[in-house]
Amino acid sequence: MRIDILTLFCDMCESVLSESIIGRARQSGKVEINCIDIRDYTKDKHRRVDDKPYGGGMGMIMQAQPIYDCFNALCDKLGERPHLIYMTPQGKTLTQQRVKELAKLDNIAILCGHYEGIDERVIEELQPEEISIGDYVLTGGELPALILADSISRMLDGVLSNSECFEEESHFSSLLEYPQYTHPAIWNGREVPDVLLSGHHENVDKWRREQALIRTKERRPDMLEKAELSKKDEDFLKLLDENRL
Ligand code: ADE
Numbered sequence: 001m002r003i004d005i006l007t008l009f010c011d012m013c014e015s016v017l018s019e020s021i022i023g024r025a026r027q028s029g030k031v032e033i034n035c036i037d038i039r040d041y042t043k044d045k046h047r048r049v050d051d052k053p054y055g056g057g058m059g060m061i062m063q064a065q066p067i068y069d070c071f072n073a074l075c076d077k078l079g080e081r082p083h084l085i086y087m088t089p090q091g092k093t094l095t096q097q098r099v100k101e102l103a104k105l106d107n108i109a110i111l112c113g114h115y116e117g118i119d120e121r122v123i124e125e126l127q128p129e130e131i132s133i134g135d136y137v138l139t140g141g142e143l144p145a146l147i148l149a150d151s152i153s154r155m156l157d158g159v160l161s162n163s164e165c166f167e168e169e170s171h172f173s174s175l176l177e178y179p180q181y182t183h184p185a186i187w188n189g190r191e192v193p194d195v196l197l198s199g200h201h202e203n204v205d206k207w208r209r210e211q212a213l214i215r216t217k218e219r220r221p222d223m224l225e226k227a228e229l230s231k232k233d234e235d236f237l238k239l240l241d242e243n244r245l
Pocket of ligand 1 (some may be wrong): 088144
């Protein structure tokens with residue numbers, strides 16, 4: 001999988017993408033992520049990429065030409081048109097389901113807006129998929145693009161150390177995660193639940209599943225409706241409802 005991030009702030013993206021799991025995955029070639037500076041494609045002699053909005057108003061708008069030429073240069077280089085995504089609070093909210101689908105593609109380009117937005121005509125021309133990372137507004141699309149690139153990369157083969165890492169995790173099985181503990185067994189007077197020290201794997205699995213159900217019911221009851229639940233899960237939730245636990 002190859003991801004190209006079209007941005008005015010390559011250093012900001014590189015600094016995040018060079019660290020930790022994604023940094024390692026890039027180094028070992030499990031994922032290729034490149035940052036492309038939109039400013040390199042401006043035809044303005046002062047290297048400007050933005051201007052004042054027609055009709056007046058605050059802030060600056062990114063111009064169409066540098067973005068259009070930047071994307072077309074990428075298409076020429078790749079010999080194909082990558083799936084283009086524009087990060088914007090006006091897009092569809094990102095879900096783990098969409099992340100899984102995007103992780104199946106070979107080439108993705110992510111366009112980051114900045115300032116007050118992008119000239120609408122380049123959006124009309126390029127017809128990107130518009131994705132939001134939530135109902136709040138950031139100063140630019142870089143952090144959202146990094147979130148998207150991270151969430152996709154961790155789904156790729158070999159990026160996480162073993163596939164259980166994400167199969168067990170929240171949103172994959174549509175439940176929130178159970179609580180986790182590590183050494184020491186007592187910290188600040190707080191003990192690790194006995195069952196986790198018992199070495200009895202079946203009981204541990206049962207306890208974890210039940211904790212995941214309890215958490216999801218308390219914190220995200222909306223997720224329970226979509227979750228794949230076994231008869232055992234249903235029975236446990238019924239007991240919870242009846243306050244018999
Ligand atoms: N750019 C600014 N805010 C954003 C958001 N919430 N999601 C995606 N892109 C954005």
